[in-house]
Amino acid sequence: MKLIPIILILALVGAASFKPLAAAADEAPTTQVTIDGYAFKAPSITVAAGTVVVWKNLDDDPHTVTAVDGSFDSGGLAQGDTFRHTFSKPGTYQYYCKVHPMMRGTVIVKEASS
Amino acid sequence: MKIDRSKFLECMAWCGTGAIYTLAGPGIVGRALADTMSTPLAGKTFVQISDTHVGFHGQANTDVIATFQQAIDKINALPQRPDFVMHTGDLTHLSKADQFDTVKQMLGTIKAGAVYAVPGEHDVIDDRGASFFSTFGHGAAHWYSFDAAGVHAIALTNVLDITAGGVLGRDQLEWVRSDLAGQRANTPIVVFAHIPLYAAYPQWGWTTDDYMELLAMLRRFESVTVLNGHIHQVLSKVDGKVKFFTADSTAFPQPAPGTAPKPGPLTVPAGELGQHLGIRNVTIVGIPGPIAVADETLAQ
Numbered sequence: 001m002k003l004i005p006i007i008l009i010l011a012l013v014g015a016a017s018f019k020p021l022a023a024a025a026d027e028a029p030t031t032q033v034t035i036d037g038y039a040f041k042a043p044s045i046t047v048a049a050g051t052v053v054v055w056k057n058l059d060d061d062p063h064t065v066t067a068v069d070g071s072f073d074s075g076g077l078a079q080g081d082t083f084r085h086t087f088s089k090p091g092t093y094q095y096y097c098k099v100h101p102m103m104r105g106t107v108i109v110k111e112a113s114s
Numbered sequence: 115m116k117i118d119r120s121k122f123l124e125c126m127a128w129c130g131t132g133a134i135y136t137l138a139g140p141g142i143v144g145r146a147l148a149d150t151m152s153t154p155l156a157g158k159t160f161v162q163i164s165d166t167h168v169g170f171h172g173q174a175n176t177d178v179i180a181t182f183q184q185a186i187d188k189i190n191a192l193p194q195r196p197d198f199v200m201h202t203g204d205l206t207h208l209s210k211a212d213q214f215d216t217v218k219q220m221l222g223t224i225k226a227g228a229v230y231a232v233p234g235e236h237d238v239i240d241d242r243g244a245s246f247f248s249t250f251g252h253g254a255a256h257w258y259s260f261d262a263a264g265v266h267a268i269a270l271t272n273v274l275d276i277t278a279g280g281v282l283g284r285d286q287l288e289w290v291r292s293d294l295a296g297q298r299a300n301t302p303i304v305v306f307a308h309i310p311l312y313a314a315y316p317q318w319g320w321t322t323d324d325y326m327e328l329l330a331m332l333r334r335f336e337s338v339t340v341l342n343g344h345i346h347q348v349l350s351k352v353d354g355k356v357k358f359f360t361a362d363s364t365a366f367p368q369p370a371p372g373t374a375p376k377p378g379p380l381t382v383p384a385g386e387l388g389q390h391l392g393i394r395n396v397t398i399v400g401i402p403g404p405i406a407v408a409d410e411t412l413a414q
Contacts, residue, residue, distance in 0.1 A: 038376045060172030061378050062208050064239065076208045076239040079172065099235050102278045102319055 028052050028086065033105065035063050035077070035097075040105035049090050049112040056082045063103065068094040158263040161189050161196045161226065162306075162394040164343030165363030167236065168217050169207035174366035174379035175387060178207075182220060184412045185364040185393050190225045192395070197263035199226045202343035202361060203234030203273065203308030205250070209241070214249050227262065234308040234344060235273040242274060257286050259293050264398045265339075265405075266297050270307040272322050280309030280322035287327050294331055302337040302398060302405060310342045312351055312358045315371035320345050332356050339405050341394070345377070348392075348409050359407055362392035388413035 028050055034041045035057040047053065055065045057077040065074040065083050071093065074083035087093065087109040097103035166182045175181060189199060201221065206213035214237075221229050231250040233243050243256070252258040256271040268290060272280030282290075297303065305311065311328060314320040322328075332338045338356040346363035347370065366379045367390035374380070382390055392411040399406065 038378065059378065060170070060174070062236065062239065078169075078208055099239060100319070101276050
């Protein structure tokens with residue numbers, strides 16, 4: 001009947017190890033891109049893998065942040081709305097605004113330095 | 115622009131209270147201020163409204179519901195009940211369900227033979243227009259035609275898969291070709307779509323990429339009137355027998371082409387907003403006959 005204590009210990013260890021992971025997530029690097037005057041500012045950014053990019057729409061016209069490859073899509077952002085996306089894998093991600101397709105942006109994701 | 119006086123007076127006689135008038139038949143195309151006059155009700159009529167942007171709360175108009183209501187009140191006060199009203203898109207600002215619901219309820223109070231709509235890019239943001247078409251559409255079709263007020267009306271969608279300007283696409287163009295095939299050359303044709311179906315100002319995306327193909331199909335007709343929204347101001351262009359008109363919004367104006375770094379809601383001095391918003395009254399005088407396009411601001 002040693003099974004139950006072992007499970008309990010595992011559960012406790014699991015709980016203990018979960019907390020630091022959550023704290024790490026909170027500390028994920030964040031970069032902001034503003035949407036202002038029908039443009040993404042800056043239109044091209046380079047970030048490390050794991051970075052959270054936050055877009056904020058300052059215009060009173062709605063915009064979207066939509067990946068060309070379909071990997072993310074903010075939906076309509078009203079004035080003051082934000083959209084967050086975590087870029088986990090290195091690569092070049094092109095995006096645009098579905099309402100104003102001439103608005104284009106790029107996120108270049110590099111390997112995270114250890 | 116020179117306007118022959120006799121033709122000017124002839125037009126004034128039945129342009130009614132229009133602030134800006136244009137004869138889309140042979141003869142004159144122009145703009146003039148007109149006093150309030152009695153309207154002889156010489157023909158059938160329809161009304162175009164556009165860009166109500168329900169859900170917009172910006173500085174350019176803090177109460178778009180009130181100005182939309184003013185537009186509806188103007189339609190309902192017309193001396194002749196219009197055969198139909200066409201809303202040329204951007205009914206909503208963000209394609210939200212409650213915004214579509216508000217627009218549907220308000221359009222339901224219009225006194226007209228029928229009320230139609232085509233979508234703007236603001237109406238198709240999250241679902242490629244599924245909500246719009248289920249609320250205001252004609253079944254599964256994204257485009258349709260009907261005969262009313264003595265014209266053959268074609269209602270098109272050019273806001274899906276847009277690039278910089280609008281796009282009609284192969285399927286829709288082929289549908290227009292077959293729809294027009296059954297029409298006689300002297301039938302007045304009226305084409306509706308949200309984004310201008312001509313190069314109004316391509317630098318701001320105020321054009322439709324494949325409009326030339328549509329234009330080629332329209333050239334055999336004696337009277338073609340193309341009515342669009344999107345740019346929140348009245349512009350017109352004549353290309354042979356085809357006349358293009360963009361319409362005022364009921365919500366907020368936008369800058370004239372090239373007068374600002376970017377398009378977008380334009381804030382005008384307090385008290386002047388109504389002069390920049392409006393509705394469009396269209397009169398068909400006999401079949402076939404000239405089509406009178408009269409724009410009336412909400413301030414009138």
